[in-house]
Amino acid sequence: xxxxxxxxxxxxxxxxxxxxxxxxxxxxxxxxxxxxxxxxxxxxxxxxxxxxxxxxxxxxxxxxxxxxxxxxxxxxxxxxxxxxxxxxxxxxxxxxxxxxxxxxxxxxxxxxxxxxxxxxxxxxxxxxxxxxxxxxxxxxxxxxxxxxxxxxxxxxxxxxxxxxxxxxxxxxxxxxxxxxxxxxxxxxxxxxxxxxxxxxxxxxxxxxxxxxxxxxxxxxxxxxxxxxxxxx
Numbered sequence: 001x002x003x004x005x006x007x008x009x010x011x012x013x014x015x016x017x018x019x020x021x022x023x024x025x026x027x028x029x030x031x032x033x034x035x036x037x038x039x040x041x042x043x044x045x046x047x048x049x050x051x052x053x054x055x056x057x058x059x060x061x062x063x064x065x066x067x068x069x070x071x072x073x074x075x076x077x078x079x080x081x082x083x084x085x086x087x088x089x090x091x092x093x094x095x096x097x098x099x100x101x102x103x104x105x106x107x108x109x110x111x112x113x114x115x116x117x118x119x120x121x122x123x124x125x126x127x128x129x130x131x132x133x134x135x136x137x138x139x140x141x142x143x144x145x146x147x148x149x150x151x152x153x154x155x156x157x158x159x160x161x162x163x164x165x166x167x168x169x170x171x172x173x174x175x176x177x178x179x180x181x182x183x184x185x186x187x188x189x190x191x192x193x194x195x196x197x198x199x200x201x202x203x204x205x206x207x208x209x210x211x212x213x214x215x216x217x218x219x220x221x222x223x224x225x226x227x228x229x230x231x232x
Contacts, residue, residue, distance in 0.1 A: 039107045044115045049100035057094045060224030072105040082183030089222025095189040099149045111146040154191045
């Protein structure tokens with residue numbers, strides 16, 4: 001179910017599409033573009049990234065454009081083998097933007113997708129213990145979508161002591177392992193290399209996750225400066 005704010009944003013987007021094509025709602029061009037916007041909203045893709053494409057990455061990340069373009073042209077093969085991505089780099093270099101664009105391309109190609117955070121995963125998982133509706137949402141939106149983005153695990157995954165609780169580790173391991181077993185890709189963004197991002201109080205669990213990452217995720221490293229700084 002969409003929030004009132006998302007509905008408001010979508011209405012504004014539809015008005016702009018009608019103005020762009022100088023045509024009523026029923027025009028096929030408006031309908032097609034609006035349907036994609038609606039699907040992105042339903043997939044929880046942040047609205048600030050809806051209108052972007054790979055060309056909007058800065059020149060320092062031309063290698064990212066090439067790798068991600070190849071990835072997006074191979075969705076069927078990616079789903080067959082369960083190949084995900086680990087997008088790593090400094091703040092503001094385009095990781096979340098790129099992850100959102102991948103989901104946009106997946107939705108355009110007719111696949112299901114979800115943009116989420118570890119906080120949302122933990123919330124749905126915990127609520128699902130006692131609530132059948134939350135359990136259904138967790139299954140449909142986290143476990144079964146074709147493409148799942150987990151954004152910035154370094155902000156939500158670690159506590160102030162830079163260690164994670166066993167509960168968080170186990171939930172993250174469960175999501176990633178279950179999806180890997182069904183060859184469902186996970187795309188993760190992080191400010192730290194995988195060894196640092198996954199460091200846990202339980203070294204056995206850390207090693208298990210690193211092994212899964214090695215098998216199912218390909219690293220894409222982002223370069224350049226923080227594009228948010230000085231961006232008025």
